[in-house]
Amino acid sequence: MSFEFTLLAQDGAARLGRFETPHGPLETPLFAPVGTQATVKAMRPRDLRELGASLLLANTYHLYLRPGDERIRDLGGLHRFMGWDGPLLTDSGGFQVFSLSDARRIDDDGVTFKSHLDGSAHRFTPEQSIAVQENLGADVIMMFDECPPPTDYEYVRRSLGRTHAWAERCLAAKTRPDQALFGIVQGGVFRDLREASARFLIDLDLPGYAVGGLAVGETKPEMHAVLELLHPLLPGDKPRYLMGVGAPEDLVNGVLRGIDLFDCVLPTRIARNGAALVLGGRINLRNAQYADDPRPVDVACDCYACAHFSRAYIRHLVKADEILASILLTTHNLHFLLRLMDDLRKAIRKGTVGEYASEFLTHYEIRDTRLDH
């Protein structure tokens, strides 16, 4: 049955699961590559399949503005439009709209904003977000929420009332039975607000729960504390989605704390800046030290890029601003994260996820995070 979530194994808080969607089952925990404008940048759908991607994310705000959600609906929906017959997830547009800090005005009914493309005025309400997401037709859609600054208690508390009212309006507005509407737990870094948000949304009996408002400025211990607080509160038989998180160490730490779904532009964005994820941390191929380096990007990797090309060649492509640089580094970075998730799933099945995580986090050195932005 669609949207059923089955727990196949548990290892501590880490969960191995299977989530049914109208476009096939998903094995969790998983990482979803981001296709903001209905394409994962520099990848063809067949490349993503070959890499083992299962769920893709697309952005409602971008597709609403261009090419338009009604156009995509009339062309058969987002799956057909972008040539992806596997499961898709759309966000609500909220995060993007709130990020337009100088070009939006929030009220209790919704948000008025200016397009980043042409400055034209638009308005999103919970009902409008759901209507756009129904036109797009992803398998999983998200409630329209406010994403407040995570450490301003008074702001977060007031924002939570609005987000919860919007959650009820999204649920009331939803009409398609072939889409699952996920709730988004907000509450910043505050235990009482996170708990209140979780309890409110659990009462709505939604098919999945996202953790929003993290990876936006709080510390890692604060992020972990929120996940540890929510783990026993959220229903065990519903998938849990940590939005916008994709650094390797955060994936590992999220899985250890019960998260099933992740998405992030990190692997694809840093690829286009010349950076590669490797077990030793992260390297930037733009650096002169790689100019004569005949080794592959990652000697431990068997992706297409590492099997065929040297660091010296990829550095040349990066310096020469060649599209193939983006193709090869995106291939490698997605392979790195998708293989990591595969390894985590295997470790959960074997009951060794704690050891696997310790080993990984010991080798994976966090550095050069300025490249993310």
Place this chain on the structure above:
Amino acid sequence: MSFEFTLLAQDGAARLGRFETPHGPLETPLFAPVGTQATVKAMRPRDLRELGASLLLANTYHLYLRPGDERIRDLGGLHRFMGWDGPLLTDSGGFQVFSLSDARRIDDDGVTFKSHLDGSAHRFTPEQSIAVQENLGADVIMMFDECPPPTDYEYVRRSLGRTHAWAERCLAAKTRPDQALFGIVQGGVFRDLREASARFLIDLDLPGYAVGGLAVGETKPEMHAVLELLHPLLPGDKPRYLMGVGAPEDLVNGVLRGIDLFDCVLPTRIARNGAALVLGGRINLRNAQYADDPRPVDVACDCYACAHFSRAYIRHLVKADEILASILLTTHNLHFLLRLMDDLRKAIRKGTVGEYASEFLTHYEIRDTRLDH
């Protein structure tokens, strides 16, 4: 034996041939995609193989400047560097250097020029061009020639003396037995000069002959007249290469006049401008008329792009400046030309190339050529 050229069939002036190289045999007539900076833009080597590309071209001028020919030599040569184990051809750098009209000075010994990358001063002589091409290590290398304005008789006549002297110096400088040095017939649109140039180079007994200085401003009848003049003059057992030509109608007309090899940036460059080659002529996906068009780019095509995506989707990608637009349109355009060459080879074998060419040229409408540049 390497560089042996075997004529398998003839149909009028059109030739079906097999050209042996150290990296495998080539079936001619063929079109070689251009990988200026050691990559055919937006394509991986495996994509090119899948499309049926056999010979690739790379540019000596660009690779000399970046990443440097000695670096490529030290990394194992151009084949290994770019991950292409099939045949490669490098030009001499002459055409690019002469195109730097404000940043170069020609004398009888060579050309001094300024890098387009950083303005630094460099000098190419025939010996230097051969040395760079030997470092790169392509299967076919080209003599260093001057490419004069094709319709200025006096200039072309004087330039020819220099080009012929340089041809002898290139031949004397060449040391690698695993590379074939092709001569380049110059002479603009002038019958006496073309004939003199052909006879001079034939006396040098080279393994192949290029026709240079065409597709640079002369009319189509002038181009055809040069090819028809050279056809009976050039030795039948050596491959003939029409440099820088790749418009579909020019490929067909070149094959009808005995040409075996072609190269051009046209299919890849127009792809990055949003244009697709189709049997009806050429279409630009940027145009608003395709915004809601559910048909593939070319209904008669079975390439990956046409099998999976609509004109509406590709237009969206073009407008959104997505890398996938370049990938899909490059795939389609190369498929179009490589299939055309395959069809021409089959028609020569069957003795029906005249009919095939008439049929093709009737359907293929030449329009919107501003997109080439």
